[in-house]
Amino acid sequence: MATKSLRTAYGEALVALGKDNKNIVALEADLGKSTMSNLFQVAYPERYFEMSIAEANMASTAAGLALTGKIPFINSFAVFSTGRCYDQLRQTISIAGLNVKICGSSAGLSDYGDGSTHQSVEDMSLMRGIPGMTVLVPVDAVETTKMVAAMVNNPGPMYIRINRNDLPILTPTDTPFEIGKLYTMKEGKDVVVFANGVMVSRALAAAEELAAEGVFVKVVNVSTIKPLDRQAVIACAKGMKAVVTAEEHSVIGGLGSAIAEALRLEKGAPIEFVGIEDVFGTSALNYDELLVHYGLTAQAITTKIKGLLK
Amino acid sequence: MVAAEVIRSIEEKALRMRELIVTDLIGEGKVGHLGGSCSSADIVATLYFHKMKHDPKNPKNPDRDRFLLSKGHAALVQYAALALAGYFPQSELKKVKSLGAMLQGHPDMTKTPGIEANTGSLGQGLSIANGMALGLRIDKSARRVYVIVGDGEQAEGQIWEAAMAAANFKIDNITAIVDCNRLQATGAIKDRFDLNPIRPKWEAFGWNAIEVDGHDVGALIGAFEVTEQVKGKPSVILANTVKGKCISFAENNAAFHNGMLTAEQCKTALCDLETIRKGRA
Numbered sequence: 001m002a003t004k005s006l007r008t009a010y011g012e013a014l015v016a017l018g019k020d021n022k023n024i025v026a027l028e029a030d031l032g033k034s035t036m037s038n039l040f041q042v043a044y045p046e047r048y049f050e051m052s053i054a055e056a057n058m059a060s061t062a063a064g065l066a067l068t069g070k071i072p073f074i075n076s077f078a079v080f081s082t083g084r085c086y087d088q089l090r091q092t093i094s095i096a097g098l099n100v101k102i103c104g105s106s107a108g109l110s111d112y113g114d115g116s117t118h119q120s121v122e123d124m125s126l127m128r129g130i131p132g133m134t135v136l137v138p139v140d141a142v143e144t145t146k147m148v149a150a151m152v153n154n155p156g157p158m159y160i161r162i163n164r165n166d167l168p169i170l171t172p173t174d175t176p177f178e179i180g181k182l183y184t185m186k187e188g189k190d191v192v193v194f195a196n197g198v199m200v201s202r203a204l205a206a207a208e209e210l211a212a213e214g215v216f217v218k219v220v221n222v223s224t225i226k227p228l229d230r231q232a233v234i235a236c237a238k239g240m241k242a243v244v245t246a247e248e249h250s251v252i253g254g255l256g257s258a259i260a261e262a263l264r265l266e267k268g269a270p271i272e273f274v275g276i277e278d279v280f281g282t283s284a285l286n287y288d289e290l291l292v293h294y295g296l297t298a299q300a301i302t303t304k305i306k307g308l309l310k
Numbered sequence: 311m312v313a314a315e316v317i318r319s320i321e322e323k324a325l326r327m328r329e330l331i332v333t334d335l336i337g338e339g340k341v342g343h344l345g346g347s348c349s350s351a352d353i354v355a356t357l358y359f360h361k362m363k364h365d366p367k368n369p370k371n372p373d374r375d376r377f378l379l380s381k382g383h384a385a386l387v388q389y390a391a392l393a394l395a396g397y398f399p400q401s402e403l404k405k406v407k408s409l410g411a412m413l414q415g416h417p418d419m420t421k422t423p424g425i426e427a428n429t430g431s432l433g434q435g436l437s438i439a440n441g442m443a444l445g446l447r448i449d450k451s452a453r454r455v456y457v458i459v460g461d462g463e464q465a466e467g468q469i470w471e472a473a474m475a476a477a478n479f480k481i482d483n484i485t486a487i488v489d490c491n492r493l494q495a496t497g498a499i500k501d502r503f504d505l506n507p508i509r510p511k512w513e514a515f516g517w518n519a520i521e522v523d524g525h526d527v528g529a530l531i532g533a534f535e536v537t538e539q540v541k542g543k544p545s546v547i548l549a550n551t552v553k554g555k556c557i558s559f560a561e562n563n564a565a566f567h568n569g570m571l572t573a574e575q576c577k578t579a580l581c582d583l584e585t586i587r588k589g590r591a
Contacts, residue, residue, distance in 0.1 A: 025448070049444065049479070057471035060434040064441020067427060068449065069372075072441075088468075091431040092438060096419050 003166040007105055009141035010162055011036030013148035014073060015043045021071070021152060022047070027062050028075045029055045034164070035075040035105040055080050059088035059100070066098040071152055077111065078104025078120035078161055082127055094130045094157050101151045102127075102159045108197065108248035109276075109294065110164035112287045119281030120161075125253025127159040128226050134158040134179060135225040137196040137255075140169045143223055146177035154179055161197065163248075165287050168201050170221075180224045182232045188218035191242045191269075191305050194233070194259050196222045198291070199246035199274070205298035210305065217305065225258050233262040242308035243271045246301050248291070251275035272304040312531050316360065320527045321590065324355035327390035328556055329583050334403035335386040335413075338573040342406075345566045347387035349491035349524070349551040350379075350458055356530045357456055358391045366396040369423045375453050376442050378426045380435020380469075381460035381489065382416040383568070388425070389413050397424035433466025435459065436486055440476050443484040454538070455484045462494030465503045470515065476544040477516025485537045486517075486546040489524065491553035493564045509548055517546045524549025558582045 018024040018040060025047045032038035032050070041048040051058035055076055062072035074081060081104045082089070093100045104123050111118045127135045134156060138144040144162065151158050170185060185200060186207050195203040200221050207217035220236050222228070237243050243263065245256040256273035263271065276294050284290035291297060328351055336342035354377075358364070362375035379388055386406070393400045398412060406413040412421050416430030426442075429435045439457035446453055459469060476484060488508065492499055505511065512519040518540045522529040530549070537545035553567070554560025557579045560569070571579070 047448070051475065052478075054468075054471040054475070056434075056468045057437045057440075057475055060437030060468070060472070061441035061444070061475065063427065063434075064438040064443070065445045066441075067376075067438070068442055068445025070445050070448070087431055088434055088437075092428050092434055096428045 001168040003168050004141035005166050006138055006141050006144045006162050007034070007036040007164065009144040010103065010148060011039035013145045014040045017149060017152050018044050018047065023069060023071045024073070024152060025049065025065055025070045026073045026075060027051050027058045029053060029058050029080065031076055031105070034077070035103060037073070037075040055084040056088050059085035060092055062100045063088070063092040063098050066100050071099055071101065073101045073103055075103045075105065077118055078107035078123045079118055082120065082123040082159070086126060089157070090130055094132055097132050097156050099155050100157050102157070103162060104159060105162045106164040107161040108163065109281050109290045110287060112284045112290045115283035116280035121250045121276050121281055122253065123161060124225055124249050124255065128253060128258065132156060133226065136160045136179070137223050137225060138162065139197060139200045139221050139223055140167050140171055142169055142171045142173050143177060147223070150177055150179050163198055167198055170200060180227045180229050182229055182236065183221040183223065184218065185221050186217070186219040188216035190216045190240065191244065191309070192218040192220060192236050192240045193244045193246055193301060194220050194222050194255060195246040196225065196255055198248050199296060202296065202298045203246050203301055206301035206305065209298065209302055215305070215309065222255055225255055228258050228262055230262040233259060234266055237263055237266060237268050240269045242305055243269050244274060244301060244304050244308070245271070246274040248296055249275055250278055252278055270308050272308055274300050274304055312528060317527045318590065320355050320359050321352070322587070323359045323394060324351045325556070325583050325587055326394060327351050327355060327387060329580060330390040330393065330403055331386045332571065332576055332579045335389060335406050336571050337404070338571060338576050341568060341570045342386055343383045343568045344557065344560055344571070345493065345553040345563070346381060346384040346460060346489065346491065348555045348557055348560065349553045350384050350387050350489045351555065352525045352527055353458060353487055353489065353530060353549055354387050354391050356527055356534070358395050360531060361534050362456065363453065366424065369397060373451070373453060376426050376455045378435050378439060378457050379417060379429055380457050381432065381463050382429030382435070384458070385415070385417045388417065392422070392424040432460070432463045433468040436469055436472035437475070439484055439486070440472055440479070440481055443481045444479060446483055453483070456487065457484070458487045458489055461488055461490040461492065461508070462499050464488070464505050464508070473512065473515040473517065480542050481544050482541050484544050485534060486544070488546060488548050489551050490548055491551045493553045493562065493567065495564065495567045497564050512546050512548070517544050519546050519548060521548045521550065524551035525555055556583055556586055
């Protein structure tokens, strides 16, 4: 299966959109070679601000730029662009609903070598808790490209969570992306798995495995965590024998929580989570090894489904 | 040279703002940020009623100077100025902090005409002002950004991140004013994190720094004019002020950072202000 870097897609999308939309500006906290905001720097140096190793100042400066009509994208690793400047994102940007876009790069465990300080297990939870914040998690490079355009075309504070590693391309280039829409990746009548990011490919593998055993799993890509289309979630879960969520994030406050919140009044199937069990990350020599360590695998999804179907 | 009557008129606005803070924005038996509002009053009056290009009838006019309070808790002084300038009816002042009011406990641009940014979490306003100044520069605007920072607020590390950034980007369409009233919420700054001497710190961070008496309107006007002429670097006015200025019992008294005013104190405060007015006449 073809793979592509999501962060390269992100940087290229910013450059492509910035050609016609002169209001787009980018701010970077000394990680431009990783976040790929450096592509924007090369293309439009006059609209690129290297804010150095000072994330809080970067976020508030972006607020000021938004207040003069610009569309600022602030860039850093997810752990920093959410945690390091949480107060700035909350106070000035989100209370006023400013048009600031936040890129959380190298998100989740995807910066496998750098360990717990650089791995974000709670960024979706933090961003989801802020009133009015849109939270996006692209599944692949193709969706990333469309998502960046949607971020430019829709006002308000938005967070995009970007994986550091090349991920399989699972979505077609010719279908539109809409913020808040659920995308069914595979139909199934018995079980629904709501997944996002790297876990969508794992969910599809689990579905394939279970199909051979006569269990048909619907896989839904929840690339917008917030605003979540509650009615669409309910519709996907209707008539299913089990609901499983799968995310590269803590089981507290992320996708699983969002789905459970959406289904809280439904007398339907039981819900189980695949995610990181309220612990921090750790260093590993490769990404897959780390995902296996935290149980973020197709096997884990299959096991949870079977557990609910017993 | 600014005409004496211009200065007198600004001084009178500042006195009137203080009166509105006492009578309408705090009021008998209520609590409000009196001290830091009164220390900033002459600076705010000079900006709104002399220095800045702004239009109360069209608060979002792109061709306007921007003013923001990084020390957002001094919102009362800005509310008084905005009401006097005609951004909203003076009747709004007494509704401050009440449910559904246009005037919140801290500045809220989504609710109050003339407020440029949501501030209140200290340390962020200088960064916001930098962003505005950079945005205006991209747009080739001749307009300027004015931001008041509290001297106690300088304990927030982000102030110094912003100071570094402004110098690095050679932002010269910003004037920061540090309201040096020497007190923070619980007492003297020098007994907490003493930053004195302040001026060499700003200069070391690459800023053009000017020290003035923050209650001398003529000196403030002069300082603002000097900062406009400085090119290639940001400017800061270190305004030496008195917390609670013009209110006898509140001057240099940290208890009135966010204190309650009794009926008797309200009376005394208005009497103090009237005495100053008569002394100037």
